[in-house]
Amino acid sequence: MLTAADNEYLCRVGPGTPMGTLMRRFWMPAIISSELPEPDCAPVRVRLLNEDLVAWRNTDGSVGVMQNSCPHRGASLFFGRNEENGLRCVYHGWKFDNEGQCVDMPNEPAESNFKHKIKAAAYPTEEAGGVVWIYMGPLEAKPTLPRPEWTLVPANQRVVTHYIQENNFVQGIEGGIDSSHVSFLHSTVASHRGGETDSYRVMMASDKAPEFRVAETDFGLMIGARRRVEEKRDYWRVTPFSLPFYTVIPGTPNVDRPFSGHGWVPIDDENCWLITYSWHPSRPMSDFGVNPGHNAHYVPKQENDKHRPRQSRENDYEIDREDQKNKTYTGITNGSIQDRGIQETMGAIYNRTVEHLGSADTAIIMMRRLLMRLARDLQAGREPYAATHGELLTVRSAGFLADEGASFVELADPIIRAGAR
Numbered sequence: 001m002l003t004a005a006d007n008e009y010l011c012r013v014g015p016g017t018p019m020g021t022l023m024r025r026f027w028m029p030a031i032i033s034s035e036l037p038e039p040d041c042a043p044v045r046v047r048l049l050n051e052d053l054v055a056w057r058n059t060d061g062s063v064g065v066m067q068n069s070c071p072h073r074g075a076s077l078f079f080g081r082n083e084e085n086g087l088r089c090v091y092h093g094w095k096f097d098n099e100g101q102c103v104d105m106p107n108e109p110a111e112s113n114f115k116h117k118i119k120a121a122a123y124p125t126e127e128a129g130g131v132v133w134i135y136m137g138p139l140e141a142k143p144t145l146p147r148p149e150w151t152l153v154p155a156n157q158r159v160v161t162h163y164i165q166e167n168n169f170v171q172g173i174e175g176g177i178d179s180s181h182v183s184f185l186h187s188t189v190a191s192h193r194g195g196e197t198d199s200y201r202v203m204m205a206s207d208k209a210p211e212f213r214v215a216e217t218d219f220g221l222m223i224g225a226r227r228r229v230e231e232k233r234d235y236w237r238v239t240p241f242s243l244p245f246y247t248v249i250p251g252t253p254n255v256d257r258p259f260s261g262h263g264w265v266p267i268d269d270e271n272c273w274l275i276t277y278s279w280h281p282s283r284p285m286s287d288f289g290v291n292p293g294h295n296a297h298y299v300p301k302q303e304n305d306k307h308r309p310r311q312s313r314e315n316d317y318e319i320d321r322e323d324q325k326n327k328t329y330t331g332i333t334n335g336s337i338q339d340r341g342i343q344e345t346m347g348a349i350y351n352r353t354v355e356h357l358g359s360a361d362t363a364i365i366m367m368r369r370l371l372m373r374l375a376r377d378l379q380a381g382r383e384p385y386a387a388t389h390g391e392l393l394t395v396r397s398a399g400f401l402a403d404e405g406a407s408f409v410e411l412a413d414p415i416i417r418a419g420a421r
C-alpha cells in the first residue's frame, strides 16, 4: 500500500515533478525509426512525459524533435512543411532547425534579427536498434545512449514494436516484474485441471505460489521466482528490472529461443508506450518464424491508428466466456492483450491506497521504493548512476533449474550479464 502522496510521487511525470525529473535523466525509446521512413517525410506527433512534441526526419537523415506548438502564435507544427533540414510552420512560414532555433522568418523584414532571438524547446535524438531515442533532461547531464542488447545485434536478429497502453507506466512495470501472474493470467484451463501436456505450462502450473527473492543491483533489480518442480529441484525464473522502466521475460530452461522484453515509456500520467523488443544474440529472427517488421502482438484498431489494438476497453478486450470456461484462463486471446487489458482495468492511475500486497508482490514493493529513492536522491543533488552507465542495461533474463538451496543471484548474475560486449 502507498499513501496517496507517495502514489502521486511515484506516478506523475510532467515537467517539474520529481519522477518526471528522474525520467528526464534517461534516454527514452520513443519512435520506431520506420515511422519516419525517409528524409523530408511527414512529421509525426510524439507525446512524452506530458509534453506534446513533433518529430521529423531532416534532409540529412537526422531526426529533430521539438515542441509541437509554434513559438510565434502556437500553431501545431505537425502540419508543418519538412524542408531542407528544418520544419517550417505553415501559418506564417517560420522555420526551425533540430535545436529549436528559428532559422527563417519570412513574414518579418529581411533586415530584422528577430529570428535569432526565437528558440523553441527541442530535444536531442539518436537512433539505435531501429528506434529513435529522445533525451529530455538538462544538456549538461546528457549521458551516452544506453546499450540494451537488442540495440547491439544486427537488424535481422531483432524485432521491435510499440503500442499505446492506456494506463500509467508504473502499472505496466508492476505487471512485467510480477512472475506469479503467469500461472494464472496467461495459463490454460487444462493446466489447472491437470490435463496439460506442454512442459513449460506444466512447470508453471505445478507451483502457483512461487517464492520471490529480490536483489538490488547496479542496473536495477534482479527478481527471482522459485517454483518447486521436482523433488529438491527448483525452477528459477529471473527477471531483470533495469532502470528506469525495462524488463526481460525469463525463458524456459534449455530452449534456444529469442529473448523478449518490454519497456513502459511514459507518454503522460495516464498513458504509456509499451515497447516490445525481441532479439537473439546470434541467430536471425527468421529462424524462429518471426520476420523483422512483422507485428505479432495485436490487430490494430484501424488502419490509420496502428498504435491502438482492436481488442480494447470498449469491447472488453473481446473476451470469449466459452473460451474462458474451456480453454484459456482469461478468455482473452493474445498474451500481450491479456497483460494490457488487465492492467488498464486497474484504472489509469491505480489508487494504491486500497491495495493489499502479499509476499508475491515483493518485487513490486522494491521497484517502487527504488524509483522513489532515486527521485528523492536526485532532488537532493545525487544523479542516478544507471542513467550515465548505459552499458549496465545490456541485460538478459534467466530461466534455469537448480538444486534446492542454491543462491539464485550467484547462478543468475553471469547469465543475465552474458550479453555485455
Ligand code: FES
Pocket (backbone or CB within 6 Å): 070, 071, 072, 073, 074, 075, 089, 090, 091, 092, 093, 094
Ligand atoms: S504560428 Fe507559426 S509562423 Fe505563425
Ligand SMILES: [Fe+2]
Pocket (backbone or CB within 6 Å): 175, 181, 182, 185, 186, 339
Ligand atoms: Fe504477463
